[in-house]
Amino acid sequence: MNKENFEYVFKQCLIASGDPKARLNPNQKQAKFDVEGAGQRWSLKTESGDSMSRNMVKVEKLTEALWIRESPTAEDCARNILEKVVPRLLDYDRIIVLRALRDDALITYSIEEIPQDVIYAALNQTRPEVFSKGVRGGKEAKSFGANYFKVDGGHRLFRMLLDTSVEKVRIWYTLEECLHHGYWTLPASTPTEVSEFAKPESVALPPQRDLQHGETSQEELPF
Incomplete structure (x- = not known):
């Protein structure tokens, strides 16, 4: 699944929905949004992938982080999250994740939104004590990780890993806390003729939050 294709299609959807000025970001060195349109960045x-979680939405790269290898303590990690990661989140207004779950001959795509204001507020409260290194096979991991919980003391919102192997900040966000915008299913080998599509009798859908008929859990996308 190609991210550049997703960006282009998303931009075209914004244009088709009434914003002829929707555009791809011409300079990501200045700001880290991908597409601008409908009054949003x-x-x-x-x-x-085959190992996709059915409970967590994984963001492989929230941001690059060359500073990770120079952050040997929890205090260093907390300081750099506040000084380098939190300001980057202000470069965009919405975070949209396109997920592709393959089940035999079918692929189900879903669009989930990680609430930007929620993750911003959580990271803005980062403290050194949330960071630790796990232990595997009796050996301490090389990378620091941290769990972030709901403000009211409830369950975990997301887990963050400061991955030293690739110098990236990765997160796993709880799926039921995301805003679900829809799904569609296609044959894994997409036919060239739309008439060849066949609606499957049953499809393994990505996990959904329990909503009553007619109930919605989020603001609609502009298209």
């Missing part, structure tokens, strides 16, 4: 992510 959009950060677009993709997720696919």
